[in-house]
Amino acid sequence: MLKDIVLPKNVDAGVAIVKELNTELDIEWYVYVVNYTEFKITNVFVTCKGYGVINGEEKHTTVMRYFLDDIEAQTAIKVEPIHPDLFALNNEYFLTFFLDGEIHDKKIVFAAESIDDSKLEMIPIVERLGLYIQ
Numbered sequence: 001m002l003k004d005i006v007l008p009k010n011v012d013a014g015v016a017i018v019k020e021l022n023t024e025l026d027i028e029w030y031v032y033v034v035n036y037t038e039f040k041i042t043n044v045f046v047t048c049k050g051y052g053v054i055n056g057e058e059k060h061t062t063v064m065r066y067f068l069d070d071i072e073a074q075t076a077i078k079v080e081p082i083h084p085d086l087f088a089l090n091n092e093y094f095l096t097f098f099l100d101g102e103i104h105d106k107k108i109v110f111a112a113e114s115i116d117d118s119k120l121e122m123i124p125i126v127e128r129l130g131l132y133i134q
Contacts, residue, residue: 010134012036013071015093015108016123017082017115018130029084029115032126033068033095034076036134041104044068044097046079050089052112059089071097076126087115108133 016032031048035041046068050061068077082091091110096103110133120129 011041011099011104011106012134013041013095013097013104014106014132014134015079015095015110016076016126016130016132017091017110018123018126018128019117019120020128029082031079031082031093032076032123032130033071033079034123034125034132035071035073036125037099038073039099040070040072041097041099042070044071044077044095047094048080048092050086050091052089054088061086061089074125084115088112091115106134 013033013035016034018030018032020028020030022028033044033046046066047063049063052059064080066079068079071077090112093108095106095108098104110131115131119131121131123130123132
């Protein structure tokens with residue numbers, strides 16, 4: 001029975017949290033889903049939530065869900081803004097999408113306090129400084 005189950009291979013798609021300047025030249029942070037593959041991923045569904053402990057109190061954010069339709073090869077789509085106050089929490093993103101007719105799921109967690117200016121790198125495709133997890 002187990003031999004009949006085909007596990008999908010890891011797909012080079014993930015989440016980037018990047019720093020941008022708005023029109024007033026203020027710094028804002030945004031979440032992107034990035035598709036580094038050579039193929040379009042389809043029916044992309046993203047679930048986002050934050051959780052953790054701040055000042056000894058358990059904190060949880062509202063669960064947000066986004067349907068992004070398709071993401072072309074070597075492109076990224078902006079999902080949502082993220083306030084820097086949330087960097088004190090674990091920020092979890094769950095991606096579900098299809099690639100070549102196979103469903104793929106990915107759980108990506110930016111650990112509490114891991115989003116920091118000292119850790120930023122240039123994110124290809126998005127072409128901005130940020131953090132990327134696949």
